[in-house]
């Protein structure tokens with residue numbers, strides 16, 4: 001976005017000017033030679049009927065259009081005149097961490113930005129969020145603050161770093177008229193730096209708006225009306241506007257809501273609209289001359305150091321983990337219940353030495369390697385839900401991809417450890433299986449592979465339902481070829497690659513080796529000792545260290561894939 005050069009910080013006001021903006025996708029011109037500006041101290045509204053290109057224009061101004069996509073043509077200039085400035089973009093959808101309170105959300109935003117904690121308290125007051133300060137934002141399990149409070153919080157989060165240019169997409173969408181007025185009043189005050197601190201400077205605010213009430217309209221200083229991607233009007237909201245529509249022979253009726261009137265004139269989706277092309281042509285207005293200095297490189301917003309951002313991410317992640325029953329509580333309950341049932345099913349198995357007991361041991365180990373690992377799919381929806389927050393924060397420059405991935409991995413460790421230890425204790429001791437430490441470590445590392453795989457899958461799928469289907473399919477295949485249903489030398493040659501590729505194979509082999517290698521005697525006619533069982537399953541030469549190394553390599557591989565997908569595909573550019 002827009003850069004701030006501290007050395008060159010000028011005191012004068014700034015103005016963002018856009019000219020000749022054109023955006024075309026195959027078969028459609030979405031923005032057609034638009035111009036306009038947003039200047040400090042003013043609220044500029046971008047308005048027009050649904051689908052006219054408001055969000056696209058805002059995305060263009062925020063440099064969030066993916067110009068490299070095939071078939072697209074994007075042109076036009078954005079010029080920042082006057083002081084160099086830092087920009088903030090508030091997207092239409094609220095992407096907030098549900099289990100944090102309002103105060104915590106702002107404190108985390110302040111920590112990412114390297115701003116003092118007092119800045120968070122200031123914003124709580126400025127945005128009228130004091131009564132909801134200690135209330136959670138809200139999750140699918142727990143109702144939190146209201147929609148209006150969420151909107152205000154989303155805006156406040158982006159203002160932590162005191163941007164000089166604020167772009168907002170539909171800041172009043174879904175709000176009742178009183179809340180909408182409160183939000184625009186706040187933005188108007190920020191624009192004019194009214195009642196603000198002495199280091200506050202005037203701010204340029206540009207936002208898209210739908211149907212403003214008269215009270216909201218009175219707070220808008222300039223308006224840019226669009227229709228089907230074309231500029232219908234840009235200028236003041238009072239005499240200048242009335243004058244223009246008078247000249248076009250569409251005078252605004254006395255006492256009418258001006259915005260409603262203009263919107264109904266230019267909305268070509270319904271009958272009763274004016275000849276929009278005529279109005280567009282009538283708006284023959286020369287764009288203002290723009291001084292030559294251009295300041296539009298990518299912005300790196302002010303932020304704390306990399307390690308500090310990583311610590312903030314870990315702190316927030318642990319809070320999420322401890323508060324969101326869905327992430328770990330439900331999974332822990334599932335694993336505990338299932339492990340207890342396994343223990344009941346295979347009670348004292350270690351004391352029994354018949355052939356059917358060999359079968360029971362192999363079965364329980366296969367079941368744990370296959371199904372207990374499979375249950376990791378439960379975490380996938382949470383990764384997908386968290387993605388929206390990641391994209392917003394990354395796009396707004398709060399942190400970079402590597403620290404996010406590293407923090408997510410660190411945060412996952414205690415939960416996976418807890419699940420693995422609870423499950424291992426509940427199964428190994430009642431069933432009297434061998435080698436608790438290796439059994440536990442195998443389950444722990446395998447669950448981490450599955451967790452890393454889920455993170456990767458969650459990053460590549462459009463929706464978690466697709467992710468669950470994809471992960472279930474791949475896990476199903478892995479189970480098929482891991483050496484239980486058919487021992488390695490019986491797997492058809494065209495599927496043997498699956499045996500080596502499936503990480504389940506290595507989990508199962510370590511379990512088997514750990515269980516059967518120490519058993520010196522079986523009573524059955526088929527098996528005399530554990531080594532014979534291992535040979536039967538083509539696992540006589542298993543090297544536990546090698547298999548652990550393969551599992552760890554899978555963790556690293558999936559984490560790298562996860563990082564790459566986030567880096568290249570979740571840029572926030574549309």
Ligand SMILES: Nc1ncnc2c1ncn2[C@@H]1O[C@H](COP(=O)(O)OP(=O)(O)OP(=O)(O)O)[C@@H](O)[C@H]1O
Pocket residue numbers: 025028030048049050051052053054055056057574
């Ligand atoms: N990448 C794209 N490819 C194809 N069409 C697009 C693309 N981006 C936007 N559009 C189309 O361009 C038009 C303008 O979209 P935009 O979201 O900017 O409208 P809007 O004015 O913000 O609408 P609303 O008020 O309903 O949110 C829409 O018809 C949309 O479908």
